[in-house]
Amino acid sequence: MSPLDRREFLSAAGQAGLGGWLACELGLLPLDLLARTGRTQSIPVGPGLDPRLTWTKAPCRFCGVGCGVMVGVNDGKVQAVAGDELSPVNRGLLCIKGYSLPAILYGEDRLTTPLIRAGGKLKQATWDEALDLVSAQFKGTLGAHGPTAVAIYGSGQWTLSDGYVASKWFRAGMGSNNVEANARLCMASAVTGFLTSFGMDEPMGNYDDLEAADVLVLWGNNMAEMHPVLFSRILESRRQRPEVRLIDIGTRRTPTTEWADEFIGIKPNGDLALANAVAHLIVERGRVNQDFVRAHTVFRRGKEKIGYGLEDNFQFTDAPVGMTFEEFKSYLADYTPEKAAGPSGVPAETIRRLADYYANPKLKVVSLWCMGMNQHVRGTWINNLVNNLHLLTGKIGRPGNNPFSLTGQPSACGTVREVGTLAHRLPADMVVTNPEHRRLAAEIWGVPVEKIPVQPGYNTVEMFRALDRGDIRTMWIQCTNPLVTMPNLNRYRDAAKKQGRFIVVSDVYPTPTTDIADVILPSAMWVERTGMFGNSERRTQHWFKAVEPPGQARPDVWQLMEVARRMGYGQLFSYEEDYEREIFAEYRKFTLGHGHDLARYDDYVEHRGLRWPVVDGKETAYRYVEGADPYVPEGTGYKFYGYKATEGKAVIWARPYEPPPEVPDAEYPFWLTTGRVLEHWHTGSLTRRVPQLHRAVPAAYVEIHPDDARRLNVQNGERVRVVSRRGRIELDAVVEGRGKPLPGSVFVPFFDEGNLINELTLDAYCPISKQPDYKKCAVRIEKIGVAEG
Amino acid sequence: MRARVFLLVCVAAFLGGLAAAQSSTEANRGPSPRPRRLYFGAPPTVPHDMGLDMNDCLVCHADPEMGAPLTPHPTRLRCRQCHLPAAEDVPFFRSNRLAGLPPPGRAPRLQPSGPPVIPHPLLLRENCLACHAPEAREDVISTPHPERLRCQQCHIPQRPDTPQFSRPPTY
Numbered sequence: 001m002s003p004l005d006r007r008e009f010l011s012a013a014g015q016a017g018l019g020g021w022l023a024c025e026l027g028l029l030p031l032d033l034l035a036r037t038g039r040t041q042s043i044p045v046g047p048g049l050d051p052r053l054t055w056t057k058a059p060c061r062f063c064g065v066g067c068g069v070m071v072g073v074n075d076g077k078v079q080a081v082a083g084d085e086l087s088p089v090n091r092g093l094l095c096i097k098g099y100s101l102p103a104i105l106y107g108e109d110r111l112t113t114p115l116i117r118a119g120g121k122l123k124q125a126t127w128d129e130a131l132d133l134v135s136a137q138f139k140g141t142l143g144a145h146g147p148t149a150v151a152i153y154g155s156g157q158w159t160l161s162d163g164y165v166a167s168k169w170f171r172a173g174m175g176s177n178n179v180e181a182n183a184r185l186c187m188a189s190a191v192t193g194f195l196t197s198f199g200m201d202e203p204m205g206n207y208d209d210l211e212a213a214d215v216l217v218l219w220g221n222n223m224a225e226m227h228p229v230l231f232s233r234i235l236e237s238r239r240q241r242p243e244v245r246l247i248d249i250g251t252r253r254t255p256t257t258e259w260a261d262e263f264i265g266i267k268p269n270g271d272l273a274l275a276n277a278v279a280h281l282i283v284e285r286g287r288v289n290q291d292f293v294r295a296h297t298v299f300r301r302g303k304e305k306i307g308y309g310l311e312d313n314f315q316f317t318d319a320p321v322g323m324t325f326e327e328f329k330s331y332l333a334d335y336t337p338e339k340a341a342g343p344s345g346v347p348a349e350t351i352r353r354l355a356d357y358y359a360n361p362k363l364k365v366v367s368l369w370c371m372g373m374n375q376h377v378r379g380t381w382i383n384n385l386v387n388n389l390h391l392l393t394g395k396i397g398r399p400g401n402n403p404f405s406l407t408g409q410p411s412a413c414g415t416v417r418e419v420g421t422l423a424h425r426l427p428a429d430m431v432v433t434n435p436e437h438r439r440l441a442a443e444i445w446g447v448p449v450e451k452i453p454v455q456p457g458y459n460t461v462e463m464f465r466a467l468d469r470g471d472i473r474t475m476w477i478q479c480t481n482p483l484v485t486m487p488n489l490n491r492y493r494d495a496a497k498k499q500g501r502f503i504v505v506s507d508v509y510p511t512p513t514t515d516i517a518d519v520i521l522p523s524a525m526w527v528e529r530t531g532m533f534g535n536s537e538r539r540t541q542h543w544f545k546a547v548e549p550p551g552q553a554r555p556d557v558w559q560l561m562e563v564a565r566r567m568g569y570g571q572l573f574s575y576e577e578d579y580e581r582e583i584f585a586e587y588r589k590f591t592l593g594h595g596h597d598l599a600r601y602d603d604y605v606e607h608r609g610l611r612w613p614v615v616d617g618k619e620t621a622y623r624y625v626e627g628a629d630p631y632v633p634e635g636t637g638y639k640f641y642g643y644k645a646t647e648g649k650a651v652i653w654a655r656p657y658e659p660p661p662e663v664p665d666a667e668y669p670f671w672l673t674t675g676r677v678l679e680h681w682h683t684g685s686l687t688r689r690v691p692q693l694h695r696a697v698p699a700a701y702v703e704i705h706p707d708d709a710r711r712l713n714v715q716n717g718e719r720v721r722v723v724s725r726r727g728r729i730e731l732d733a734v735v736e737g738r739g740k741p742l743p744g745s746v747f748v749p750f751f752d753e754g755n756l757i758n759e760l761t762l763d764a765y766c767p768i769s770k771q772p773d774y775k776k777c778a779v780r781i782e783k784i785g786v787a788e789g
Numbered sequence: 790m791r792a793r794v795f796l797l798v799c800v801a802a803f804l805g806g807l808a809a810a811q812s813s814t815e816a817n818r819g820p821s822p823r824p825r826r827l828y829f830g831a832p833p834t835v836p837h838d839m840g841l842d843m844n845d846c847l848v849c850h851a852d853p854e855m856g857a858p859l860t861p862h863p864t865r866l867r868c869r870q871c872h873l874p875a876a877e878d879v880p881f882f883r884s885n886r887l888a889g890l891p892p893p894g895r896a897p898r899l900q901p902s903g904p905p906v907i908p909h910p911l912l913l914r915e916n917c918l919a920c921h922a923p924e925a926r927e928d929v930i931s932t933p934h935p936e937r938l939r940c941q942q943c944h945i946p947q948r949p950d951t952p953q954f955s956r957p958p959t960y
Contacts, residue, residue: 048910079890080828092912099831106886165836228870661864688882
């Protein structure tokens with residue numbers, strides 16, 4: 001056995017410099033030395049990596065694409081990253097955010113010690129003081145107000161173990177379902193869309209669909225900026241096969257539009273009418289794949305005029321009824337291209353052209369979407385309607401023929417959807433309202449089944465409303481920044497500041513959310529700890545800790561377990577030192593045998609991720625299809641086996657067009673759409689601390705269409721005031737920028753904590769998914785100097 | 790094993806010391822006020838206004854006649870995915886302590902009279918002469934023999950992770 005431990009090895013390799021490289025070249029440094037000496041592993045690294053550094057693999061910390069990166073470490077610090085050429089996701093490519101990963105660890109104002117607010121001032125504290133205080137607060141609130149008065153608000157940036165421990169502590173320990181995550185703001189509508197259409201969450205296809213498709217339809221998705229590496233795979237596919245078509249549907253011309261073969265501008269909520277009209281044309285032209293539809297689908301209709309979730313304690317339960325194909329056909333009669341042109345804003349001719357792609361049996365079509373369809377007051381419906389197009393034509397489950405939802409966080413799928421850190425969910429697509437699921441969870445967690453409450457907790461918007469009302473008293477926020485991201489932000493900021501509320505925030509940098517915290521806990525991030533993420537194509541990826549966190553920063557999962565133990569729930573978390581491995585092994589039990597199977601921990605150590613279900617050591621590239629998915633019985637062709645109620649058939653939904661709750665009027669004549677830019681990620685708390693990224697886009701701005709700017713007499717770069725019924729901010733007007741909203745609408749990115757556009761947005765949400773709509777509310781634009789109205 | 794590792798560390802430390810001395814002399818040439826890259830291996834920022842039309846970069850950067858630095862990867866179409874405008878005049882949001890890895894200096898040779906090996910990955914650097922032609926760039930090594938177009942005939946990329954060649958004994 002080697003006398004070198006891992007740290008010594010790292011430092012030896014560092015000193016070794018080029019010598020080390022030559023030594024490697026000469027085969028003197030067996031890589032399995034690393035495996036035998038410590039925390040890293042003998043995995044092949046990509047070609048040509050700098051020998052001055054020691055390299056290890058990790059998924060990128062940013063979006064849901066889940067690119068593989070090689071992390072180069074020297075002198076205890078991450079010095080460089082390189083795209084992992086062995087990762088099937090990105091094949092060595094990165095975007096500028098990915099290249100910036102080393103810098104996000106080293107912003108000068110990293111939180112390095114626990115802080116406790118006393119008399120309005122933050123004071124440094126020891127971990128013992130901070131953890132004792134937090135556990136006393138949770139205990140006190142439980143005693144005085146019961147388990148519905150505590151809450152945890154986490155994130156799609158939580159690792160699997162973070163989310164799993166949070167859910168277990170709350171549900172099996174404190175008996176509270178108030179477990180939510182910011183992914184509710186991000187992809188909840190895709191979840192309810194997949195669940196109601198196919199009976200199971202997450203896409204059936206994978207990223208290989210991008211090259212296999214003949215036509216790629218982006219339903220409100222600025223992929224060039226938000227999922228750049230996947231977008232570059234599409235561009236490369238079209239470069240090699242010029243017949244590939246890229247169709248961009250949206251309310252704004254974006255950098256993606258510049259690369260699209262066609263841009264289809266829609267009115268807000270107009271996608272509902274557009275998708276129905278495409279379905280109408282598929283049926284009218286006799287292009288329904290009758291064999292597939294008869295064997296593998298049923299038709300249903302749910303409740304209509306379902307509201308917008310604007311009132312506190314809003315409740316909604318759908319009541320689906322079956323319908324026949326003939327009934328479905330007559331429901332579509334309202335969506336002839338001519339009739340749909342009005343609500344969608346799309347000319348009938350254009351609708352016909354779009355329908356041609358879906359209807360033509362010779363063309364393989366992938367529909368892609370992200371926030372445009374998900375942050376939508378009818379988010380579940382539009383997800384259903386786009387899924388419909390693939391079901392009606394049978395363009396599903398095969399390479400290049402799939403509906404595919406993209407995600408914005410590295411583990412929105414892995415941690416929020418799969419581990420189930422939403423108010424109604426248990427791990428592996430199970431729900432608290434199902435007695436059998438509760439029984440199984442209680443068994444694995446070793447608690448009486450009565451411990452897990454039947455009643456779902458508060459969804460995110462209702463959680464912050466409950467904080468405002470005082471129904472929630474103590475809340476722990478980890479790994480996210482709701483004081484930038486909540487819609488109708490003024491109300492929820494005031495809520496968090498109220499007397500009698502206790503807010504704990506775990507983060508890596510100071511943010512507007514740590515500004516209102518009673519206790520701030522410094523977190524270890526990304527390769528400062530061991531962890532796992534799950535990306536948009538069902539790929540679960542693992543990384544080892546590569547550097548020490550700064551100061552006293554500790555992983556979120558450690559913080560949660562320490563507080564739980566202090567509260568007397570130690571028996572739930574009786575893990576040894578290698579707790580990441582043990583937690584995963586326990587979580588894995590939930591996944592086995594019902595289509596969510598995860599592989600063994602060590603399989604993820606070795607592989608560049610594996611796509612679940614992983615059965616007999618083999619990952620599943622395409623689900624629901626015989627031959628590709630081990631859960632589909634021989635001779636059936638397809639089986640949507642997650643759908644018990646329909647005995648394995650997918651559901652084609654009749655979902656009508658309904659207008660948004662707040663539409664422009666004389667006083668507030670513009671639509672406001674919010675969104676993102678390539679350079680910044682979410683609230684910018686990481687990317688703004690990277691000088692190159694900050695310099696590229698230093699502040700938020702408001703994009704205005706040139707015609708509107710002319711009418712308002714606003715020049716490019718002029719300071720203007722944007723006003724809604726809920727708030728007002730001043731921003732620089734951008735008339736000819738990277739994006740161009742349609743006439744009558746304006747666009748503002750939300751990353752800038754100094755210019756909070758969410759003070760203006762509306763907290764309306766999809767009644768089924770409970771995901772807020774950040775894309776539609778009414779504002780006016782005022783020239784500065786003009787008297788405020 | 791123990792002795793072998795000790796020997797290795799000694800040799801490595803010696804060679805590493807040489808390398809450190811070399812890179813410090815290179816640093817003395819005077820770095821530009823703001824590095825064009827976050828670290829060696831990160832994409833360079835763009836020192837000029839990128840304009841509104843983000844898709845025209847290749848008009849200059851893929852055409853040798855234009856005199857602009859050539860892209861080593863002309864088939865990658867969306868430059869903005871990785872390259873940002875430098876925007877020199879914007880102050881920090883918060884400053885950052887990442888030191889950044891410097892360029893590797895001269896590449897080693899497998900034997901003293903052999904050609905240098907390639908000290909970086911080849912992905913996105915498929916066209917060697919885009920950077921290494923004599924007139925191409927100040928901050929990289931320029932080749933004295935640009936007319937010998939097939940660089941990888943002699944200069945081979947490194948795979949430090951490649952296992953040693955071995956075969957089982959014949960008898």
